[in-house]
Amino acid sequence: MSTEATLQTAQALLAPWTKGARAPEPDRLDVLIDAADLTAAVQTLHDARWGYLAAITALDYLGKTASFAQDARWQALMASGRVPADGAPLEALYFFAAGRAIVTLRMLLPREGAAIASICGILPSASFFERELSEMFGITVTETPDPNHLFLPENWPAGVHPLRKDFAPGRQ
Amino acid sequence: MATILGKKWDEALEQVKTWARVNSPWAIHFNSGSCNGCDIEILATVTPRYDLERFGVKLQGSPRHADILICTGPVTLQARDRLKRVYEQMPEPKFVVAVGSCAISGGVFQGCYGVVGHIDQVIPVDAYIPGCPPRPEAIIDGLVKLLGSLQAKGEATAGEARHDSATAHS
Amino acid sequence: MENETREKFIIPIGPQHPALKEPGHFEFSVDGETVTGATVRLGYVHRGIEKAAEERNWVQDLYLLERICGICSHAHALAYSLGVEKLAGVTAPPRAQAIRQLVAELERVHSHLLWLGVSAHEAGFDTLFMFSWRDRETIMDVLEGLTGNRVNYSVNVLGGVKADIDDARADAIRRGIDFLEERTQHYLKIATSDETFLRRTRGVGYTSREQAEELGLVGPTARAANVARDVRVDVPYAAYTDFPVQMTLDTRGDLEARFVVRIRELFESYRVVRQILDRLPAGELTARMPRRIKEGETVSRIEAPRGELFYFIKSNGSDKPERIKVRTPSICNFAVVTGTAKGHQLADMPMILAGMDPCFSCNDR
Amino acid sequence: MRLGAMFGDMFRSLFKRPVTELYPFRKEPAPSRLRGALTYNPAKCTGCQLCVKDCPSNAIELITIDKANKRFVMRYYMDRCTFCAQCVQNCRFGCLGMSNEQWEMAALNKEAFTVHYGREEDLQKLLSTNPHE
Incomplete structure (x- = not known):
């Protein structure tokens, strides 16, 4: 199957939850979804045996809130009243790869109290990625089988998340 | 008379100690956050081509058996206490060799949040081997330099004992 | 009844153990000699x-990221440079791409031989x-x-x-x-015929194809369980379109298969290295790179010796990256x-661990 | 199915020349491209600072003695250097290089690792103004 066809299959599969889609590169497809729909979307990809989970990461948009003015997900988040007007969002990225094609599920999360459902029930291999996501970005992954730190020491201060933009590494 | 014999005995003992220390130093290797580059080069020095055992150096698993602590890498948050503990467990006299640029100064990892610093901010270091990673020959060179300094130090101590016994005799 | 009354023993x-040169912490819960569960702390x-x-x-990041791992340093540097070049819209000249692939394959040879030695050491086959x-x-002299x-x-x-x-x-x-090819033949014969060694590898650490896919394995570990996943074949990068490689697969999924797959990959590497040397494209070595990289995001994937290496790079248009995500093969x-520890003897654990060729410095970053 | 698959290798090794290199008693020349300590040619330096800018580990400092006459002293921290040769790549005037002779740099104290490169008179001038360096 060609890369385009593979991507089209994924697009069709994910259509029920898609809030927007874009193709940043010829072999990539970014699908914008709501955080609440994550497990359903992953389940669909998994049931259709579409690709494998390549990575999970997140981005911090501190000071870049303006770039979301047109984003439906951002408006929905603002409407929910969970975000202070100047609170820059976090964006969780779930990469799935099938051959050359890469589909990225992108979800906006509020900065305070960011939470996302675990996909370990569908893909057990996500456990390490979810542990990393929660300690590095402070995104709570609900019902993940092992919520402990993966990389950071046990005595790492609570509420400090190294990969957020407001973390400035000072010499210890 | 007893003191003279005692001094002679001390002198001989010092010489035996130095001989043993210099001819068969056992080493333990500790990775406190290295990229593996130095570790595989240390491993390469004990394999047939470089064969560190020519100098009596043997890699040991237990700090209790080791005379030399070979450290690689910058010290990470989680490795700091372990490095200290391994060092404290080693019997006296003990010597530390820092292998690689990051073990000496932090190298490229200076300023990373997971890095506490370099080896000599945590434990005292006796020999430094720069390189990223140093060639196995350079590691041997560093160890030979360290053993040379031990020999010189041992001879000086034995010399002192000899000097003392000479003054006691007169 | 025995199992219920017996206390779970962990x-x-x-992290400091004589088996591996790198620090990693494992907890195996055991029932007698049999492992009933395993967790890992990185x-x-x-x-x-x-x-x-x-x-x-x-530019500084190139050398920082290269030092994520000392064994597959070229894979990291390559994934990063290809990603940044893609973002900047620059293509490295064909000669440079061929040399990159050549070094990548030489690195694979060094890494697999290193692994062969270390895992043989775990088996007590010094x-x-x-x-x-x-x-x-x-190969070290060559490099x-x-x-x-x-x-x-x-x-x-x-x-x-x-x-x-x-x-x-x-x-x-x-x-x-040439010298190594002859030696590798010999090692393949040893790894598949020495009775004492086979006792340590045959049937140990078995994963079925479904299990391997479910666990999300990558690289030789996955290919040993017949999962056809190799970035060099799926998404050819550098010069892999001009000098393609064959995927090495095995159906058995146990430790022996992992040995066989890795050793047979060496032959493929030797073949490709010879091919590159014979048909090395002429031309420049470098293309001009801007200091500031255009705004954008990209994904760069490489087949490192241990499996798929995944880079996500985001630029904000300045001379520094906005975010670099590194997903290394070992973590998968x-x-x-x-996943497979359960039911094995405790004594087999070092072999199973060595069999996946773990790299803790890659994982921990 | 056989036992002792490597006995043959071991037996043959007994009659072969040992593979062990006798370093440090016999030294083989290092490969020509080996990246050892940095070398600096003060005559070619224009003080553009490009080497300093891209150094991943801040191993180089370029001290200006007299900008108009292009007199610079390079302070090189050998202990920080990662020997990546990016500075050599960056230098458009060919004043930097990496020595394949100076790579046995082990020392018993760290002071030995901070070295100054430059013209003799510039070095003296620098060291006289900074007695601690």
Whole structure:
């Protein structure tokens, strides 16, 4: 199957939850979804045996809130009243790869109290990625089988998340 | 008379100690956050081509058996206490060799949040081997330099004992 | 009844253990000698490279990221440079791409031989350990002569490579490869025929194809379970379109299959290295790179010796990256230890762990 | 199915020349491209600072003695250097290089690792103004 066809299959599969889609590169497809729909979307990809989970990461948009003015997900988040007007969002990225094609599920999360459902029930291999996501970005992954730190020491201060933009590494 | 014999005995003992220390130093290797580059080069020095055992150096698993602590890498948050503990467990006299640029100064990892610093901010270091990673020959060179300094130090101590016994005799 | 009354016994191994040269902590819960569960704790070599990469410029990051791992340093540097070049819209010249692939394959040879020795050591087969490391020095000499350093070759620059290959050097590489090919034949024979060694590998650490896919394994560990996943074939990068490789698969899924797959991959590497040397494209070594990289995001994937290496790079248009995500192959493959440990003897655990070729410094970053 | 698959290798090794190199008693020349300590040619330096800018580990400092006459002294921290040769790549005037002779740099104290490169008179001038360096 060609890369385009593979991507089209994924697009069709994910259509029920898609809030927007874009193709940043010829072999990539970014699908914008709501955080609440994550497990359903992953389940669909998994049931259709579409690709494998390549990575999970997140981005911090501190000071870049303006770039979301047109984003439906951002408006929905603002409407929910969970975000202070100047609170820059976090964006969780779930990469799935099938051959050359890469589909990225992108979800906006509020900065305070960011939470996302675990996909370990569908893909057990996500456990390490979810542990990393929660300690590095402070995104709570609900019902993940092992919520402990993966990389950071046990005595790492609570509420400090190294990969957020407001973390400035000072010499210890 | 007893003191003279005692001094002679001390002198001989010092010489035996130095001989043993210099001819068969056992080493333990500790990775406190290295990229593996130095570790595989240390491993390469004990394999047939470089064969560190020519100098009596043997890699040991237990700090209790080791005379030399070979450290690689910058010290990470989680490795700091372990490095200290391994060092404290080693019997006296003990010597530390820092292998690689990051073990000496932090190298490229200076300023990373997971890095506490370099080896000599945590434990005292006796020999430094720069390189990223140093060639196995350079590691041997560093160890030979360290053993040379031990020999010189041992001879000086034995010399002192000899000097003392000479003054006691007169 | 026995099982219920018996207390669960947990054996911690590590972080400082004689089996591996790197710190990692494992906890095996055991019933007698039989393992009933395993967990892993990482982070002893966590330096915070991803964060540090956001604070340095694009060129400095190349060398920082290269030092994520000393064994597959070229894979990291290559994935990063290809990604940044893609973002900047620059393509490295064909000669540079071919040299990159050549070094990548030589690195695979060094890594697999290293692994062969270390895992033989875990099995108590120190003769094989010493012999394979003796022969590995051939490839180290080749790499040192070609790039100027035995480890952390720093052969990449953004936009190309530093080291060129002339005829004399090509001959030196060919001589090294010829010698190693003969030795590798011998090692393949040993790994598949020595009775004592097979007792340690045959049927140990078995994963079925479905299990391997479920656990998300990558690289030789997955290919040993017949999962056809190889970035070099699926998404050819550098010069892999001009010098393609064959995927090496095995259906058995146990430790022996992992040995066979890795050793057979060596032959494929030797073949490709010869092919590149014979048909090395002429031309420049570097293309000009801008200091500031255009705004954008990209994904760069590489087949490192241990499996798929995944880079996500985001630029904000300045001379520093906005975010670099590194997903290393080992973190996917750890599932093979935690997933298949159950039911094995405790004494087999070091072999199973070594069989996936773990790299803690890759994981922890 | 056989036992002792490597006995043959071991037996043959007994009659072969040992593979062990006798370093440090016999030294083989290092490969020509080996990246050892940095070398600096003060006559060619224009003080553009490009080497300093891209150094991943801040191993180089370029001290200006007299900008108009292009007199610079390079302070090189050998202990920080990662020997990546990016500075050599960056230098457009060919004043930097990496020595394949100076790579046995082990020392028993760290002071030995901070070295100054430059013209003799510039070095003296620098060291006289900074007695601690």
